[in-house]
Amino acid sequence: MSDAEASPGAVAQAFAEMAARGQLLSDAAAGRGRVGAGFGLAVAISVPLGMSQVALALLAPVIGLLRYLPAFAFIPLLIIWLGLGEPSKIAILVIGVVFFNTLMTADAVRAVPGELRKAAATLGATQGEVLRKVVWPDALLGILDAMRANAAAAWSFVVVARAARASPRCSA
Template sequence: MRTALADRTSDVRATWPPLPRRTRPRPTLLTIRTPISRRAATTLTVLSLAVPFTAWVVLSASGAVPATFLPSPGAVLSAGWEMARSGELAVDVWTTTRRVLEGFGLAVLVSVPLGILMGTFHAGQAAFEPLIGLLRYLPASAFIPLLIIWLGLGEPSKIAILFIGTVFFNTLMTADVVRGVPRSLIDVSYTLGARRGEVLRKVVVPHSLPGIIDAVRVNAAAAWNFVVVAELVNSTAGLGYRIVRAQRFLQTDKIFAVLVVIGVIGVMIDVALRLVRARVGRWAG
C-alpha cells in the first residue's frame, strides 16, 4: 500500500517543476464537430456555389478563353433549351434513365440478397467474399471491349457494364451493413422463440434496411457514372451519346448543357433516396 498524505513532504514529486499549462484557443469556424451560426453556414454554402459560377461568367465574358473551350452560361442555357425544345433531350434522358433502371436495378436485385447471405452466414462469406473482393477491383470500363465482343453493340452490353460496375460494391456494402446487426438482438430473438428464417426476416432485414438504402444511394451515383461511360462507346441515343456527338461538331455549349442535366438528375436521385432513407430509418433517429 502507498503511504498516505502524512509524509507529503518527503514526496519526490515536491521537487518537480510545476506542469506547464497550455492556453486554450478561442473557438473558431474550424472547431472540431462544433455547430457554427446559421448565418455562417448559409454564407459558406452560397459562396461555394457563387464563386465557381462567377469565375465561369467572368472567364467566359472576358474572352480570355475561346468560346469553343468555355462557352458562356448563356450559351449553355440556350443550347440546353434548344435540345429540350426539339425533344432530343427528353429522348436522351429517358434512354439513359432506362439503362440505369435496368442495369442498376438488376444489380440491386442480385446484390442485396447476396449481401444479406454473406453478412448472415459464415458459409456465405467464405463462399463469395474472395471472388467478389477480387472482381470489384476490375474496372468496369475495361470490360467494355469484352462485353461488346460477347454481347454486341446493343442494349445488353450497356446494361452489363452498369451491372458489373455496381453489383460487387453493393454486395460487399450490404454484407457489411448486415454484419452490423447486434449479436444480442439475434440471440434475444432466439430466446423469444424465433426460428432462423424468422430471425432473418423479422430482425436482420429490418435492422439492415436503412443501411442497405444508404449503400444503394452511394452506388446509384456510380451507376449514373457508368451509364455515361457505356454510352460514350457506340450508342445511338442517351446523354453520353449526346456528349460524343457534340464533341464531333465542337459544340462545347451542348456538352456543358448535358453535363448540367446529368448533375441535376444525379442530385434528384440522391435527394429521393435520402427521403426514402429518412422515412425507413426514422427509428434510428
C-alpha cells in the same frame, strides 16, 4: 464536338439544338431507363448475396478481386458477348454497382447486434425468422444507404456506357 470546341458557348448551343430536335428528352429518358434497369438488376443480385453469409463466404474472394477492376475494362468483353445494344450498356451498370453494393449490404448485415439474433433464437425463432424479423429490419437503413451511394455511381456508369458506343474505335 471535340475537346477544343467544348467552350461554354458551344455547349450551350449544342444543348439548345438538341432540345429543339427533341433529342435531349429522348436521350435523358434512355439514360433513366438504363440506370433503372442496371441499378435494379444490381440491387436484385447484391442484396440477397450480401444478406447470405454462405453465398458471401463462397464469393468473397471473387467479389474482392473484381470490385477494384474499373467497369469500363469490361466494355470489350461485353461488346463481344452482348453486342452494342442496350444489354451491354445495362451490363456495364450492373458490373459497376453490384460488387460494391454486395459488400456494403454485407457490412450493414454484420452491424446487426449479435444480442438481437441470440434473443430471437432464444425465444424460438428459426433462422429464417431471425433473418426476416430481426436482421432485415435492423440492416434496412444501412442497405438503403448503400443503395443511395451506389445509385449515384450508376449515373456515372451510364455515361461510360454511352461513351463506349460513341467511341471512334467502336464503329457501328
